[in-house]
Amino acid sequence: MSAPVLGRRPEQARLDRWLDDARAGRGRAALIEGEPGIGKTVLVRAACDRAERSGMTVSWGACDELGQRLPLLPWLDALRVRDGGGERRAAVNRLLRGEAPVGADPVTAAAEHLVALVGEAGPAVVVLDDLQWADRATVALWCALARRAADLPLLLLGTARDVPRRAELAAVRRATGAQSRLRLARLTEREARDLVGALAGGPPGPRLLAMAEEAAGNPLYLTELVDALRRDGVVAVADGVAEVTGDPAPGSLDAAIAHRLDFLPADVRAVLRAAALLGVEFALADVAVVLDTRVAALVTAVDHALAAGVLCGSGPELRFRHPLIHRVIYDGMPAGLRGAWHEEAARALAAAGAPVERVARQFLRGVHRPHGWAADWLATAAPALIAQAPAVAIDLLQRAVDAGAPLAGRLADALYRTGERARAEAVAARALEASTDPDETADLHWTLAQCRALDGRGAESLATLADALARPGLDGRHRARLLVLSARAHRDIGEVDRAGEVARSALACAEEAGDRWAVGWALHVLTVVAVMRGEMAAALPLFERALAVTGADPALLDLRMLLQINQAVALGDLDRYPEAIAAAEQVRALAEGTGALVRLAQAHSALAELRHDTGRWDDALAGVAAVPAEAKDPGVACCDHGTAAVILLRRGNPEAAARHLAAAEAPALRIGSRTIAALALARSLARECAGDPAGALAVLVASLSGGGEEAEEMEDLIPDAVRLAVQLDDRGTATFAAGMAEKLAQDCAIPHRAAAAAYCRGVLAADPAELMAAAERYHAAGRPFGRARALHQAAVAFAGLGEATEARTAFTQADDLYAGLGATWDAARLRAALRGHGIRRGPRAQHRRARTGWPSLTPTEGRVAALVAAGLSNPQIADRLVLSRRTVATHVSHILAKLGVASRTDIAREATRRYRESG
Numbered sequence: 001m002s003a004p005v006l007g008r009r010p011e012q013a014r015l016d017r018w019l020d021d022a023r024a025g026r027g028r029a030a031l032i033e034g035e036p037g038i039g040k041t042v043l044v045r046a047a048c049d050r051a052e053r054s055g056m057t058v059s060w061g062a063c064d065e066l067g068q069r070l071p072l073l074p075w076l077d078a079l080r081v082r083d084g085g086g087e088r089r090a091a092v093n094r095l096l097r098g099e100a101p102v103g104a105d106p107v108t109a110a111a112e113h114l115v116a117l118v119g120e121a122g123p124a125v126v127v128l129d130d131l132q133w134a135d136r137a138t139v140a141l142w143c144a145l146a147r148r149a150a151d152l153p154l155l156l157l158g159t160a161r162d163v164p165r166r167a168e169l170a171a172v173r174r175a176t177g178a179q180s181r182l183r184l185a186r187l188t189e190r191e192a193r194d195l196v197g198a199l200a201g202g203p204p205g206p207r208l209l210a211m212a213e214e215a216a217g218n219p220l221y222l223t224e225l226v227d228a229l230r231r232d233g234v235v236a237v238a239d240g241v242a243e244v245t246g247d248p249a250p251g252s253l254d255a256a257i258a259h260r261l262d263f264l265p266a267d268v269r270a271v272l273r274a275a276a277l278l279g280v281e282f283a284l285a286d287v288a289v290v291l292d293t294r295v296a297a298l299v300t301a302v303d304h305a306l307a308a309g310v311l312c313g314s315g316p317e318l319r320f321r322h323p324l325i326h327r328v329i330y331d332g333m334p335a336g337l338r339g340a341w342h343e344e345a346a347r348a349l350a351a352a353g354a355p356v357e358r359v360a361r362q363f364l365r366g367v368h369r370p371h372g373w374a375a376d377w378l379a380t381a382a383p384a385l386i387a388q389a390p391a392v393a394i395d396l397l398q399r400a401v402d403a404g405a406p407l408a409g410r411l412a413d414a415l416y417r418t419g420e421r422a423r424a425e426a427v428a429a430r431a432l433e434a435s436t437d438p439d440e441t442a443d444l445h446w447t448l449a450q451c452r453a454l455d456g457r458g459a460e461s462l463a464t465l466a467d468a469l470a471r472p473g474l475d476g477r478h479r480a481r482l483l484v485l486s487a488r489a490h491r492d493i494g495e496v497d498r499a500g501e502v503a504r505s506a507l508a509c510a511e512e513a514g515d516r517w518a519v520g521w522a523l524h525v526l527t528v529v530a531v532m533r534g535e536m537a538a539a540l541p542l543f544e545r546a547l548a549v550t551g552a553d554p555a556l557l558d559l560r561m562l563l564q565i566n567q568a569v570a571l572g573d574l575d576r577y578p579e580a581i582a583a584a585e586q587v588r589a590l591a592e593g594t595g596a597l598v599r600l601a602q603a604h605s606a607l608a609e610l611r612h613d614t615g616r617w618d619d620a621l622a623g624v625a626a627v628p629a630e631a632k633d634p635g636v637a638c639c640d641h642g643t644a645a646v647i648l649l650r651r652g653n654p655e656a657a658a659r660h661l662a663a664a665e666a667p668a669l670r671i672g673s674r675t676i677a678a679l680a681l682a683r684s685l686a687r688e689c690a691g692d693p694a695g696a697l698a699v700l701v702a703s704l705s706g707g708g709e710e711a712e713e714m715e716d717l718i719p720d721a722v723r724l725a726v727q728l729d730d731r732g733t734a735t736f737a738a739g740m741a742e743k744l745a746q747d748c749a750i751p752h753r754a755a756a757a758a759y760c761r762g763v764l765a766a767d768p769a770e771l772m773a774a775a776e777r778y779h780a781a782g783r784p785f786g787r788a789r790a791l792h793q794a795a796v797a798f799a800g801l802g803e804a805t806e807a808r809t810a811f812t813q814a815d816d817l818y819a820g821l822g823a824t825w826d827a828a829r830l831r832a833a834l835r836g837h838g839i840r841r842g843p844r845a846q847h848r849r850a851r852t853g854w855p856s857l858t859p860t861e862g863r864v865a866a867l868v869a870a871g872l873s874n875p876q877i878a879d880r881l882v883l884s885r886r887t888v889a890t891h892v893s894h895i896l897a898k899l900g901v902a903s904r905t906d907i908a909r910e911a912t913r914r915y916r917e918s919g
Contacts, residue, residue, distance in 0.1 A: 011032075011043055011182050011184065012043065012046070012047070014182065015030075015043070015044075015047040015182075016047070016050065018030055018155050018180075019047060019050065019051050019054070019056070019125070019155055021155075022056070022123060022124075022125070022153055022154055022155035023054065023056065023123050023153065024153075025151075025152070025153045026150065027149040027150060027151070027152045027153060027154035027155055027156070028149050028150060028155065028156070028180050029142070029145065029146035029149050029156040029157075029158070029175065029176050029177075029180060030155065030156070030157050030158070030176065030180040030181070030182065031131070031157075031158045031159075031160060031172060031173065031176045031180065031181045031182070032044060032157070032158070032159045032160070032181075032182045032183075032184065033159070033160050033161075033181060033182070033183045033184070034161070034183060034184035034185065038184045038185075038186065038218060038219065038220070039184055039219050039220070040159040040160075040184055041129060041159060042219075043184070044127055044129075044157055044159055047125070047157070048060070048125055048127065051125045051155070055123070056123045056124055056125055057122060057123065057124040057125070058124070058125045058126075058127070059124065059125070059126045059127065060127045060129070061126075061127070061128050061129070062128070062129040062130055062280065062281055062319070063128060063129065063130045063131055063132075063133040063134045063135075063138065064130065064133050064279060064280060122153060123153040123154075124153065124154050124155075125154075125155045125157060126145075126154065126155075126156050126157070127157045127158070127159075128142065128157075128158045128159075129158075129159050130159060130160065130161065130323075131158045131159065131160040131169060131172055132160045132161045132166060132169050134168050134169070134172065135168070136168060138168075139168040139169075139171050139172055142156070142158065142172055142175065143171060143172070143175040143592075144592065146175040146176055147175065147875060147885065150875075158172065158176070160172070177873065186218060187218075187219055187222075192212060192222060193209065193212075195219060195222055195223075196208065196209070196212050196222055196226055196242075197242065199222070199223060199226040199227070199230075200226050200229075200230070200235055200237070200242035201235075201237045201242050202237040202240050202241055202242040203240065203241055203242065204241070204242050204243070205241045205242060205243030205244070206243075207243055207244045208226075208229075208235065208242055208243055208244050211225065211229075211244060212225065212226075220324065224324065227309075229244060232246070233246065234246030258328050258332065261310070261325075261328070261329065264304065264305070264308060264310070265301075265304065267300075267301050268301045268304045268305055268308075270291075270301075271287060271291070271298055271301040271302065271305065272305060272310065272311075272329050273329060273332075273333060274287050274290045274291050274345075275287050275311075275318070275320075276320075276326055276329040276330040276333075277290060277330075277338070277341055277342060277345050277362070278290070278345070278358075278361070279326075279361065280319055280320050280323050280326045281313075281317070281318070281319040281320075282317075282318060282319070283316055283317060283318075283358075284298060284302065284316050284317075284318055285316060286349060286354060286358060289345075289348045289349055289352045289354070290341075290344075290345045290348055290349070292348065295316075302318070309321055310325055338365070338366075339365065339366045339368075340366065341366070342362045342363075342365040342366025342367070343362070343366035343367050343374075344366075345362040345366070346359050346362035346363050346366060346367055346374070347373060347374070349362060350373075350377045350381075356381045356384040356385060359377070359381065360381075360385060360392050360396070363378075363396055364392065364395065364396070367396075367399070368399060369399060369402070369403040370396065370399055370400040370403055370405060371403050371404075371405070374400075375400050375403065375405040375407075378396055378397065378400050378405070378407065379405070379407060379410075382397065382407060382410040383410075385397075385414075386410060386413050386414045391414075393410070393411075393414040394411065394414045394415060394420075397410050397411040397414060398411060408427050408428075408430060408431035409428065409431045409435065409440045409443055409444050409447075411427050412424045412425075412427040412428035412431060412444065412447045413428075413443060413447050415427060416428075416447050416450055416451060421451045422451075424447055424451055425447075425448060425451040425452070428444045428447045428448050428451070429448065431444055432444045432445070432448070432464075438474070438475065438478045439478075441468065441478070442478050442481045442482065445464065445465060445468055445481075445482060445485055446481070446485060448461065448464060449461045449465070449485045449488065449489060452489075453488065453489070453492050458488075458489040458490070458492035458493040458672075459489075459493055461485065461486075461489040462486060462489045462490065462493075465482055465485055465486045465489065466486075468482055469482050469483070469486070475513070476509050476512050476513035476515075477509075477510075477513040477515045477518070479509050480506050480507075480509035480510035480513055480515055480518040480522070481506075481510075481515070481517070481518050483502055483503075483505050483506035483509060483522075484503070484506045484510075484518055484521045484522050484525065486502050486506075487499045487500075487502040487503035487506055487522065487525040488521075488525055490502055491525060491528055491529065491532075492671075492674070493672060493673075493674070494672070494673055494674045494675070496529055496532050496533060497529075497533075499525060499528075499529050500525075500526060500529035500530075500533075502525075503522050503525035503526045503529065504522075504526065506518060506521075506522040506525075507519065507522035507523065507526070510522055516549060516553055516556070517556065519549050520546055520549045520550045520553075520556055520559050521559065523542055523545055523546035523549065524546055524559060524562065524563055524566075526542050527539050527542045527543050527546060527563065527566055527567075527570070528566065530542060531566065531569065531570050531573065534573075534715065534744060536570055536573055536574050536750065539570045540567075540570065540574075543563060543566070543567040543570065546563050547560060547563055547564070547567075550563065558599065561587050561590060561591055561599040561603075562599065562602070564583055564584075564586065564587040565584065565587050565599065565602045565603050565606050567583055568580045568581070568583040568584035568587070568603075568606050568607075568610070569584075569606050569609065569610075571583060572606075572609065572610045572613060573750070574750055575750060575751050575752055575780075575781040575782055575783075577610060577613070577614050577782050580610050581607065581610050581611075581614075584603055584606045584607045584610060585607070587599070587603050588600065588603035588604060588607065591603050592885075597627070597628075597631040598631055598632075598633065600627055600631065601627040601631045601632045601633075601636050602633075602636055604623045604624070604626050604627050604640075604887075605623075605624075605632070605636045605639050605640050605643075607619075607620075607623050608620040608621075608623040608624050608639075608640060608643050608644075609639065609643060609678070611623065612643050612646070612647065612678075613782075613783050613785075614782055614783065614784070615783075615784035615785060615820070615821055616860070617647045617651075617821055617822065617858075618858040618859065618860035618861060618891070619860055619883060619887060620643060620644075620647060621644055621647055621648075622860075622883075622887040622888075622890040622891050622894070623887050623890075624640045624641075624643060624644045625644075625890045626887050626889075626890050629663070632667075634667035634668070634670040634671045635667075635671055635674070635676065637663075637664065637667040638664050638667050638668050638671060638676040638678070638679045639676055639678050639679065641660040641661065641663050641664035641667075641679065641682070642660075642664065642676060642677075642678030642679030642680070642681065642682040642683075643678045643682075644657070644660045645657040645658075645660040645661050645664075645679075645682035645685075645686065646678060646681055646682045646685060648660065649682065649685045649686060649689050649825060650685070650785075650821070650822075650823040650824075650825050650826055651822045651823060651824055651825065652824040652825045652828075654686065654689055654690075657682065657686060658686070660682070661682060661683065661686060664679055664682075675703050675714065677703075677714065677715075677716040677717055678716075680699060680700065680703040680717055681700075681716060681717060681720065683699045684696040684697070684699040684700050684717075684720065684724075685720075687699065688724070689825060693724055693727060693728060694728060696720075696724055697721065697724040697725060697728060697730070697733065700717045700720060700721040700724070700737075701721065701733060703717055704717060704718070704721060704736075704737060704740065714740070715740075715741075715744055715753070715756065718737050718738075718740055718741045718744075718756060718760065719741070719756055719759050719760060719763075719786075719789065721733070721734075721737040722734050722737045722738050722741070722759075722760045722763050722764060723763050723793070725737060726763050726764060734763075734764055735764065737760065738757075738760035738761065738763075738764050741753075741756045741757045741759075741760040742757050742760075742761075744756070744757070745757035750781075751777050751778075751780045751781035752777070752778065752781040752783055752786065754777050755774045755775075755777030755778040755780075755781055755783075755786060755790070756774075756786075758770050758771070758773050758774035758777060758790075759771065759774035759778075759786075759789070759790050759793070762774055762790070762793060762794070762797065763793055766797045766800060767797065768794045768797035768798045768801065768803070768806065768810075771790050771791075771793045771794035771797055772790070772791075772794050772810070774786075774790040775787045775790035775791045775794060775810075775813075778790055784817055784820070784821065785817070785821060785823070787817060788813075788814045788817035788818050788821070788823070788826070789814075789826075791810045791811075791813050791814035791817070792810075792814040792818075792826065792829075792830050792833075794810040794814075795807045795808075795810035795811040795814060795830065795833075795834060795839075796833050796834070798810060799833075799834055799837035799839055800837070804837075804838075804839055807834065807837065807839050808839055808841065811830065811834050811839060811841055812841050814830055815827055815830060815831070815841055818830065820859075822858065852898055852899075852900065853898065853899065853900075854899065854910065854914050856898045857895060857898060857899075860881075860891060861891050861894060861895050861898070863881060864877055864881070864888060864891040864892060864895060865895050865899075865907055865910075865911060866911065867880060867881075868892065868895070868904050868907045868908065868911075869907055869908040869910075869911035869912070871908075874888045874889055874892065892904070892907075895907060
């Protein structure tokens with residue numbers, strides 16, 4: 001079946017152009033879509049043949065329904081990672097065999113290595129077939145490569161059916177882009193007639209055409225149907241016309257395929273049935289294991305199947321030429337026979353040392369109550385299954401536990417990894433009561449602590465961990481790990497000083513035991529404690545030490561990302577914003593590339609805080625909305641909603657701010673009494689905007705009086721607390737809060753802390769000189785809102801002293817800064833305060849910010865819209881503006897909503913119209 005017969009010349013020409021581009025270093029990701037049998041694979045394989053002839057490397061992997069529960073399996077197949085060779089491949093093998101510490105994310109770490117492997121491949125074509133079955137990890141890696149492909153000598157090709165319509169495939173489509181997608185339609189009536197004629201040896205007659213209608217323009221169906229009829233000898237050409245001449249003719253496509261296979265010798269059919277147990281793609285060595293024979297004994301039968309066109313491929317890796325053929329052979333076996341044979345195949349493959357996912361395929365279909373050898377194998381394979389495929393692990397481990405196997409601890413871990421926290425906690429708690437093994441006990445405590453932390457129940461974990469630490473005979477390694485969990489629990493409930501003490505004990509135990517995992521996590525807790533206490537000078541060396549510990553171990557990549565996120569926050573607290581934003585962007589890209597959604601949410605949250613501080617409020621709002629809410633832990637959710645609400649309140653949009661505050665209620669309950677500065681500030685500001693300054697001050701005072709340990713969270717609340725207390729003539733509270741600012745600034749070279757102390761002194765004494773000094777220090781710190789706030793109070797203080805010129809100058813500077821931020825609420829307060837002294841800035845038309853239309857776009861949205869109108873893609877805009885692609889996508893979504901249009905073309909049309917109107 002050739003491309004010209006199928007009418008695929010345009011598609012073939014596009015693929016050829018893309019191959020040329022990839023060879024020249026201008027790669028891309030491309031997706032070929034259409035119904036089963038439409039010719040997608042034929043088209044791609046022809047392109048791959050041309051690529052190989054030109055010297056490019058070609059790798060091929062395929063997804064299937066089981067692959068949804070075996071993450072990254074298609075990539076492992078395509079890149080032959082299981083074959084070993086090279087440090088990266090060896091690291092991936094270790095991770096996916098389950099040789100990773102408890103709490104690490106092996107799939108995330110493995111994905112990063114796979115990204116590097118592809119980048120090192122040189123001019124290459126990498127194909128993933130049947131992406132409609134792809135799991136999330138496979139899709140995450142596809143999207144990461146798609147984003148990087150333009151700078152690589154890589155053509156990343158995928159094929160996908162129209163159904164099922166899964167969210168994962170939608171992500172692939174978005175990452176690929178409309179310009180790199182090909183859709184293969186069914187053959188037209190004429191094309192179908194031409195294909196049937198070419199296959200049958202002449203123009204088809206009425207009966208053959210009638211039978212061909214069953215294929216509905218699908219080239220594979222047509223090919224299989226005509227081929228089966230010809231092999232059955234019931235098609236003849238007379239007077240130049242091909243017609244069906246014999247009876248009975250096949251009544252369906254499946255029957256046609258089955259009829260064709262009947263002509264194969266019995267030994268060939270036996271090999272094909274064994275291969276069908278293994279899937280559409282299979283290793284010949286596995287077929288030999290299932291049949292309990294040598295590979296050499298299969299050569300003749302395999303050659304026959306290859307010649308007959310039932311199988312294709314070369315060397316040890318073979319596949320059925322089409323899933324339809326595989327389905328007919330598989331479904332042709334009685335269900336009872338299939339189940340028993342799957343169990344025998346699982347046992348044989350396990351005994352032969354086959355990779356765990358190959359054995360798991362057979363387990364899933366044939367072993368319903370693991371016992372004896374099956375339970376023993378599962379106990380050994382559980383770490384790899386949990387690490388690589390937690391959903392598969394849950395299925396098999398639940399069967400084993402129901403059959404009485406002592407694998408409840410493994411089941412709890414798998415349940416936690418898939419988000420079933422309540423069930424994981426229940427299983428782990430029951431297993432802990434009966435556990436006597438120290439390793440299992442430590443693992444169970446980790447699972448329990450993780451579940452409880454996410455529900456704000458750290459105190460429960462502390463009680464359980466105290467009992468565990470009191471047990472006699474505990475060795476140093478297990479003691480270190482339990483102490484790390486205790487330190488994290490103390491931190492989760494806000495006992496920062498105690499968390500530091502326990503973390504130091506954990507670090508000492510971990511170093512003595514030589515446990516890199518516990519060392520890394522203990523150092524992480526110590527960095528968090530230092531940051532929360534405002535001890536930035538002490539935090540940075542701890543970060544460097546922790547990153548050095550984790551950098552050498554791919555299994556600790558998840559912890560390394562967490563450390564880098566916190567390091568970025570710490571650098572921001574030191575007013576080292578260029579370094580902070582660069583670090584946060586780096587870890588955001590890494591998390592996005594490896595599919596680590598939780599870390600991605602944390603990176604976006606850190607960036608939102610940094611951009612809020614530096615006056616990039618539009619980008620901060622877009623970043624808050626860039627990651628789904630379900631990916632955010634309670635602390636991140638509270639911080640994001642608080643940041644967004646503060647910006648929206650200052651911009652005079654209390655309705656939108658109220659929605660964020662309402663959304664923060666549930667996660668706030670889960671974190672208990674822990675202070676989240678952004679959320680506390682938003683709650684206070686909401687009350688002040690509603691005309692309740694006393695209530696606003698009460699919110700801040702409650703947070704500032706909460707124990708004194710979380711300096712990093714409290715320092716952002718102090719300036720507003722002093723301002724409100726002075727406004728309400730509460731000198732005691734104002735003096736108390738100002739004293740806190742002085743203490744934080746004492747012996748400290750951080751500009752914004754010196755600025756905050758000067759601001760508080762200036763507000764308390766109505767001293768414009770102190771306030772102007774505070775404005776300069778905020779300017780040096782790179783915090784424009786802090787500067788505007790100080791200038792605002794300076795203008796009021798100058799006016800109170802009757803110094804109108806100085807007041808007007810400070811007023812103008814503050815008003816300009818507020819305008820740049822869009823802080824309309826603060827600007828209105830400033831004007832009202834100065835108006836009482838008879839001071840107004842020079843004439844300037846003031847307009848309420850529009851909510852719809854082009855004037856409603858923020859400065860960043862305006863820049864994004866202009867670049868969209870210029871034809872740039874989201875990745876190009878992200879590179880141009882130094883934003884993440886998710887943030888750009890959020891901006892584009894906001895632009896579409898504000899302009900009331902539906903497409904990027906409409907944005908360009910609106911931009912052109914506006915240009916003409918203004919020109």
